[in-house]
Amino acid sequence: NAGVTQTPKFQVLKTGQSMTLQCAQDMNHEYMSWYRQDPGMGLRLIHYSVGAGITDQGEVPNGYNVSRSTTEDFPLRLLSAAPSQTSVYFCASSLGQADQPQHFGDGTRLSIL
C-alpha cells in the first residue's frame, strides 16, 4: 500500500520557469491538500480539494494552480517560479475533511534560483 506518493523529491528551478509537483494517493481519499513548510513557520495550506472536480484556495494560494480530475491525483502547478516559492511542499490526504486522520507524502524540496 503506497499511501501518498509525491514526485519529485527534489527540484531546482530558475526564476520564471514553470513546473508541476505530482501527488497521488491509493486510499480512495476524498480530501487532498497541498502545504508549504518554511523555517520557523507552521505548515501553510496552499490549495485543497474535497473531491474530484472540486478545489478551493487555502491561506497562501498566489502563484499556484491545482486541479482534481480524478480521486487519486492532485497536482500542484507553479506558473512562474519565484525565489519566494523556495520551500518544502507536502501533499496530504484523508478520508473525510480536516477532522479525519491525515496521511502525508514524503515532501518535495524545491529551490528557486
Added chain:
Amino acid sequence: KNEVEQSPQNLTAQEGEFITINCSYSVGISALHWLQQHPGGGIVSLFMLSSGKKKHGRLIATINIQEKHSSLHITASHPRDSAVYICAVAADSARQLTFGSGTQLTVLP
C-alpha cells in the same frame, strides 16, 4: 482565523525523562491532530482527538475543550523520539487545518 501556539519551541531531555509538549488554540475546533516529523522530513500522524485522552504505547495525548488546550506526553523518552512534534487544529467547518510552528525535541542518551 484560529491561532495555534505550541510550547516549548525547543526541548532537550535525557533518556528516560517524562516529556510534555503543549498546544493552545484560539477558537472552537472539531478536531486536534498531533503529528511527528523526523529529521528525514516525513510527517506521520500520531493522534487525532476531539475530547478526552488517547494513548498509544509511550505516547499520551489529552485535550481540554473548555480551556482550548492539548498536551502530548512521552513517557520513558528515548533518543528515537527525537523529532519535531506538530499540533494542528481543524476548525468547526473542518475544511482546513491550522498548524503550530512545531516543537523540536532532542532526547540525549
